[in-house]
Amino acid sequence: PSKEYELTRRRVEDGVIEMWYFIRSKLKTLNKTLSSDKETIKMLTETMEDIANHRRSIMVDLEKLKDLDGMAVWRQKEAQELGDIVQQRLKYLQNPKDCSKARKLTCSLNKGCGYGCQIHHVVYCFIVAYGTQRTLILKSKNWRYSRQGWESVFKPVSDTCTDESGISRGSWSDSNDAQVVDLPIVDNIHPRPPYLPLVIPQDLSDRLIRIHGNPVVWWIGQFLKYLLRPQEGLAMFLKHAEEKMNLKHPVVGVHVRRTDKVGTEAAFHGIEEYMEFVEDYYKQLELKQSVEERRVYLATDDPKLLEESRQKFPKYTFFGDPAIAKSAAIGTRYSSDALKGIIMDIHFLSKCDYLVCTFSSQVCRLGYEIMQTDHPDASGYFHSLDDVFYFGGQGDHNQVAIYDHNPRSPAEIELKKGDIVGIAGNHWDGYSKGVNRRTKKSGLYPSYKTVEDVQLHEFPTYEEVKK
Numbered sequence: 094p095s096k097e098y099e100l101t102r103r104r105v106e107d108g109v110i111e112m113w114y115f116i117r118s119k120l121k122t123l124n125k126t127l128s129s130d131k132e133t134i135k136m137l138t139e140t141m142e143d144i145a146n147h148r149r150s151i152m153v154d155l156e157k158l159k160d161l162d163g164m165a166v167w168r169q170k171e172a173q174e175l176g177d178i179v180q181q182r183l184k185y186l187q188n189p190k191d192c193s194k195a196r197k198l199t200c201s202l203n204k205g206c207g208y209g210c211q212i213h214h215v216v217y218c219f220i221v222a223y224g225t226q227r228t229l230i231l232k233s234k235n236w237r238y239s240r241q242g243w244e245s246v247f248k249p250v251s252d253t254c255t256d257e258s259g260i261s262r263g264s265w266s267d268s269n270d271a272q273v274v275d276l277p278i279v280d281n282i283h284p285r286p287p288y289l290p291l292v293i294p295q296d297l298s299d300r301l302i303r304i305h306g307n308p309v310v311w312w313i314g315q316f317l318k319y320l321l322r323p324q325e326g327l328a329m330f331l332k333h334a335e336e337k338m339n340l341k342h343p344v345v346g347v348h349v350r351r352t353d354k355v356g357t358e359a360a361f362h363g364i365e366e367y368m369e370f371v372e373d374y375y376k377q378l379e380l381k382q383s384v385e386e387r388r389v390y391l392a393t394d395d396p397k398l399l400e401e402s403r404q405k406f407p408k409y410t411f412f413g414d415p416a417i418a419k420s421a422a423i424g425t426r427y428s429s430d431a432l433k434g435i436i437m438d439i440h441f442l443s444k445c446d447y448l449v450c451t452f453s454s455q456v457c458r459l460g461y462e463i464m465q466t467d468h469p470d471a472s473g474y475f476h477s478l479d480d481v482f483y484f485g486g487q488g489d490h491n492q493v494a495i496y497d498h499n500p501r502s503p504a505e506i507e508l509k510k511g512d513i514v515g516i517a518g519n520h521w522d523g524y525s526k527g528v529n530r531r532t533k534k535s536g537l538y539p540s541y542k543t544v545e546d547v548q549l550h551e552f553p554t555y556e557e558v559k560k
């Protein structure tokens with residue numbers, strides 16, 4: 094199928110989901126305003142479930158269409174090929190023949206934040222390394238999660254070049270030609286390189302946009318695939334955990350982020366809010382196959398939640414480890430045990446068939462990004478209760494208006510076809526919030542009236558790497 098066909102097919106999927114969010118939200122509001130009238134409420138509740146079923150049946154048919162176009166084999170092969178290209182380039186970049194002469198970029202793992210945030214920091218460093226054709230030197234001694242550093246769990250980022258010395262050294266600037274450059278955290282980088290996420294490389298963009306619903310997530314996933322290659326000990330640990338848990342498919346991954354995050358960077362969400370979308374996933378799946386067990390892999394930093402969930406949702410089988418949740422809570426978090434716990438949780442989340450979580454958490458985003466490395470296009474395999482996908486320190490997240498919009502209330506903004514809108518968030522009720530870059534006005538607009546404006550940059554193309 095052509096790129097245009099694939100884009101349109103995915104737009105239909107998004108459109109159906111957005112229409113559902115819209116109707117669901119309107120009916121919920123109606124339900125509240127009519128709260129005294131029992132008959133009407135019953136009718137509305139039933140209507141809501143009926144419409145949900147309509148939606149599920151359309152989604153199942155759309156999935157079928159995708160399988161019926163005869164391109165499933167092509168999709169697998171294309172995704173594999175694209176992934177191989179990037180992996181080979183990264184391997185080439187990271188293994189220079191002569192380390193004493195190689196151009197290097199140093200990056201310190203110990204950003205003062207959690208595991209997900211630190212891993213994303215390394216991804217940022219690695220993307221800058223790729224953009225400047227410098228070998229990434231990762232400094233990880235006295236890592237807050239493990240004194241022995243990165244290599245206590247992951248393979249070294251280079252086999253031939255881990256020595257950070259060089260004949261000249263300097264701080265970051267995009268034109269600095271010192272042999273070794275020390276990269277600051279993304280919050281302090283100046284000047285900003287023009288190719289940080291959500292930007293994707295020009296040379297791969299046509300193929301990526303054709304095959305993947307959110308190319309930048311795929312792109313980030315490739316860096317993670319290279320970075321998170323486990324050492325033997327960690328691989329064994331994960332394998333044992335997998336055997337012990339005996340987790341089968343289908344399974345939905347739920348990540349519930351609580352403790353220090355609640356009230357500071359994110360709102361509290363009860364388990365019921367997550368389970369609404371888990372149930373929805375299974376109801377849709379049951380339209381095309383029988384499901385013998387509704388499985389949920391629950392990752393959380395709230396030690397009491399596993400028990401609570403089992404009590405409240407007895408029809409579901411919950412997988413997860415309360416001991417890990419205990420080690421994940423703030424206060425007990427930065428230890429080698431906690432490290433294994435978070436690696437394991439993210440690993441299992443990424444292996445699930447669908448994710449329900451809050452994209453405000455780096456843990457959840459990390460799981461979603463890694464998930465992309467296992468499928469040709471898993472961009473739609475999630476529901477976030479809060480943010481749209483983002484990358485810490487990212488450039489503008491822009492969309493393009495494909496329809497005009499005339500605001501009907503002061504909360505809404507005008508759109509003219511072709512306008513660029515900087516999206517701040519999707520309210521999951523049919524509307525998104527953003528700023529129209531032409532009028533500079535900020536407010537709500539119907540989500541279906543815009544599409545993503547994928548940003549490209551001419552990265553080095555690594556011609557030396559043979560295909």
Ligand code: GDP
Pocket residue numbers: 206207208209210211348349350354392393394417418420421422426431434435436438453454455456
């Ligand atoms: P964020 O704060 O949620 O955006 O993510 P970070 O990864 O930066 O920091 C949160 C830290 O809390 C993680 O790195 C873990 O150490 C811990 N944590 C949070 N949620 C979980 C979880 O579901 N499982 C485990 N094992 N640890 C978690």
